[in-house]
Amino acid sequence: MATESIPTVYTPQFPSWRHRLARLTPWLGVVPFFLFALAFLLGPASYLLVGSLRDLQGNFTLDNYRNLNQPLVKGAYILSIQISAITALGGGLFGFLLAYAVTIGGLPRFVRSGLLTFSGVASNFAGVPLAFAFIATLGRIGLLTTWLKLIGLDIYDRGFTLYSFAGLSLTYMYFQFPLMVLIITPALEGLKREWREAAENLGASSWQYWWYVALPVLLPSILGTMILLFANAFGAHATAFALTGGTYNLVTILIGAQMRGDVLRDPGLGYALAMGMVLIMTVSITGYTLLQRRAERWLKR
Amino acid sequence: MPFLEIEHLHKQFGTLNAVADFNLQMHKGEFVSLLGSSGCGKTTALRMIAGFEAPTGGIIRLNGRDVSRVPANRRHIGMVFQSYALFPNMNVADNIGFGLKIKGQPAAAIQAKVHELLALIQLPDKGRSYPYQLSGGQQQRVALARALAIEPQVLLLDEPLSALDAKTRVELRQEIRDIQKKLNMTTIYVTHDQEEAMSLSDRVVVMNKGVIEQIGTPFAIYNYPKTAFTASFVGQLNVLPVTVTDGAAGECRFYDQPLKLKEAFAAANQSTATIALRPEELRLGQQDGHNHLTGIVENNTFLGAIIRLRLRVEQTTLLADLFNERQMVIPRDGETITINFPPHACWILDNQLN
Numbered sequence: 001m002a003t004e005s006i007p008t009v010y011t012p013q014f015p016s017w018r019h020r021l022a023r024l025t026p027w028l029g030v031v032p033f034f035l036f037a038l039a040f041l042l043g044p045a046s047y048l049l050v051g052s053l054r055d056l057q058g059n060f061t062l063d064n065y066r067n068l069n070q071p072l073v074k075g076a077y078i079l080s081i082q083i084s085a086i087t088a089l090g091g092g093l094f095g096f097l098l099a100y101a102v103t104i105g106g107l108p109r110f111v112r113s114g115l116l117t118f119s120g121v122a123s124n125f126a127g128v129p130l131a132f133a134f135i136a137t138l139g140r141i142g143l144l145t146t147w148l149k150l151i152g153l154d155i156y157d158r159g160f161t162l163y164s165f166a167g168l169s170l171t172y173m174y175f176q177f178p179l180m181v182l183i184i185t186p187a188l189e190g191l192k193r194e195w196r197e198a199a200e201n202l203g204a205s206s207w208q209y210w211w212y213v214a215l216p217v218l219l220p221s222i223l224g225t226m227i228l229l230f231a232n233a234f235g236a237h238a239t240a241f242a243l244t245g246g247t248y249n250l251v252t253i254l255i256g257a258q259m260r261g262d263v264l265r266d267p268g269l270g271y272a273l274a275m276g277m278v279l280i281m282t283v284s285i286t287g288y289t290l291l292q293r294r295a296e297r298w299l300k301r
Numbered sequence: 302m303p304f305l306e307i308e309h310l311h312k313q314f315g316t317l318n319a320v321a322d323f324n325l326q327m328h329k330g331e332f333v334s335l336l337g338s339s340g341c342g343k344t345t346a347l348r349m350i351a352g353f354e355a356p357t358g359g360i361i362r363l364n365g366r367d368v369s370r371v372p373a374n375r376r377h378i379g380m381v382f383q384s385y386a387l388f389p390n391m392n393v394a395d396n397i398g399f400g401l402k403i404k405g406q407p408a409a410a411i412q413a414k415v416h417e418l419l420a421l422i423q424l425p426d427k428g429r430s431y432p433y434q435l436s437g438g439q440q441q442r443v444a445l446a447r448a449l450a451i452e453p454q455v456l457l458l459d460e461p462l463s464a465l466d467a468k469t470r471v472e473l474r475q476e477i478r479d480i481q482k483k484l485n486m487t488t489i490y491v492t493h494d495q496e497e498a499m500s501l502s503d504r505v506v507v508m509n510k511g512v513i514e515q516i517g518t519p520f521a522i523y524n525y526p527k528t529a530f531t532a533s534f535v536g537q538l539n540v541l542p543v544t545v546t547d548g549a550a551g552e553c554r555f556y557d558q559p560l561k562l563k564e565a566f567a568a569a570n571q572s573t574a575t576i577a578l579r580p581e582e583l584r585l586g587q588q589d590g591h592n593h594l595t596g597i598v599e600n601n602t603f604l605g606a607i608i609r610l611r612l613r614v615e616q617t618t619l620l621a622d623l624f625n626e627r628q629m630v631i632p633r634d635g636e637t638i639t640i641n642f643p644p645h646a647c648w649i650l651d652n653q654l655n
Contacts, residue, residue, distance in 0.1 A: 192384070192386065194384055194386035195388060197351075197353055197373070197380070197382070198382060198387075198388070198447075199388075199399070200352075200353075200372075200373040200374045201351060201352075201374070201378065201380045201448070202374075202379075202399055202447070202448075202450075202451055203374050203375075203400055203403045203404055203451065204374060204399075204403045208403055212388075212399070212402075213388050213390065213391075216390040217388075217389060217390050297433060
C-alpha cells in the first residue's frame, strides 16, 4: 500500500529574490510621492540651508543668521506672527461657530452642503485673485465701499483702509475661516449624541456638558487647526504682495526683496529668513500632528 | 403603591406611531425587560422614561411624582447605553465620579464612592485607565458603575450587551443581575435577545409595532403566550393549521391525522384554526394518551444537549427538539417516523396567524 510522506520542512515556492521583490511592490505606488517630496521639499530645503551658510562669494559664514537680529528682520517676524496669530484666532473662532451651526446647531442639510462647498473653494482662493477681489469690493472705490458711502457711511473717512494691518487681516480671514470649517466639521460630527445624553442623565446642564466633555474632547482639534491656520497665514506671500505692493514688512515679502535685489539684495539673508520660516512651519506642523493624533484617539473610540 | 407608573404613554414621529398606549407598573427593586425586534418602540419608550424624548401623550410617575415633563438632568434616572458612552477625555475614576462632581459632592466622598463602585464592578485597579485602554466588557462595567454612582431611582439599560462577544455577554448579564439584586435597584432593560430577557427579568414586556403584546413572568410569557406574536417571537414554535372536528371536546384534525387538546375551545365544526406547539414537547415513538403525527425527517442538527429534527408532515415542516441521550438512535434523513406529544402541550392561537 502506498503511503504519502508528510513534508516536515517548508520549502518556499519561488526564489527569495522574487519574494523580496513581491514585498516591495506595494512601495512602488508611493515612489512618485517620495520623488516629489525630494524634488520640491527636501531639495529646496537643503539648498536653502546651504545658501544660508554662504556669503556672496560662496564662502562658509554664520553672518546671515547673525543678521536675523536686525530690527528690520525682527520687525518682519513680529508682524508676520501678529497677523498669523490674529487671523488664526479670528478665522478659527468664526469657522468654529459656523461649523457648529451647521452640525450640532441643526440647520437644514442644504446649508451644511452649501457652506462646505464654499469653504472648499474659498480656502484655496488666495494670492493675486483674492487681493484684487478685495480691492474691487473694499478698495477706496470698491463696490461695497461705494454702496456704504451712498448710505452715508464712508469707511475710509472713519480710518479703515484695505492696505493696512486690519485690511490685510480681513483679506486673510477669507481663506482662514473656510479652512477651519473644513477641518473642524468632522470633529464636531464626531461628538457622540450619547455623550451629551449620558452627561444630562448624570445631572449635567448643557453648559456643564460643554465645559467638562465636549470642549476638552474638541480642544486638540481646535488648537491643532488653529496652528495650521497660523502656518497657513505665515507662509502667505502673493496676497499681501498684491494688496500692499510689497510695502508691508512681512517675512515672506522681505525674503522676496532680498532675492529680487532691487535695493536690499542679500540672498544669504533671504535663505536664512526662509530657514527661520521652515523652522516655524516645522514646529507648527509637528504641533498640529501631535494634537490631531490625540484628537483622533478620542474621537475614534 | 407602584414605584414607577407609566400610563397611556404615546409617542408619534410624524405619521408613525412609535409607541402607543404603553402601560406599565413596577415595584421597587423589580427587574423588567422590554423585549422586541428592531423598530418595535422599546428604545423609544426607554428614552421617554429617561427624558430624552418628550412623550406625545401619557404620564410617567416616579415614586408618586409626575416626571413626564421634567428635564432628563433632573429626573435622577441612571442610564447605560449600548455604545457605553464613556467620556473619552476622562479616566475611569473621573467617569464614575462625574455625576457626583456635578452634584457638588466633596472630593473625598467622590473618591470613596468611586473606590466602592470599582470594587463592585471588579475593576479595582482600573481607576486611572482611559476608556480606549479597556475592553468592551470593561467599558460597559464602568458605564454601569457611572450610572449607579448617583444612586438613581431607576436604572435603564439600553441593549447594554449587544456590542459584546457571546462569552462576555453571558458573564456580564449575570453580573448586572447580581448587582441589581444587591442594590435592590428598580431596573428596565431593553433587549431584542429573548434569552437575555428571560434569564434576567422578573417580568418581560413583549413589544411589537409600538404596542405591548404581553407583560408577564418569563415562565408565563414562554408557556402561556397570549398573542400569536408573543408565541412566535419568544422561543421556537410549531404552527399547525387544523380543521376543527369537535371544539367542545378539544378535537381537531391536522390533514388526516387526529389531534386532541386538553381544553375545549369555541369554534364551529369544520372551521379552520391554528394550534401552537413547542419543539421540546415532541417525543419519538408512540405513547398512550398522547397525540401522534407521522412524517419524514428532512434533516437533523446536533446541538449538543439537543438534537433538532426537521420533520415534514404533509405540507408543513415541524421542528422537534429531542434531548440527547448516549444510547439514542438518531433518525436518518428521509426516514419516516412517528412523534408524539401530550394534549396539554398544544394550544389554540388567536386569529392573528390564520
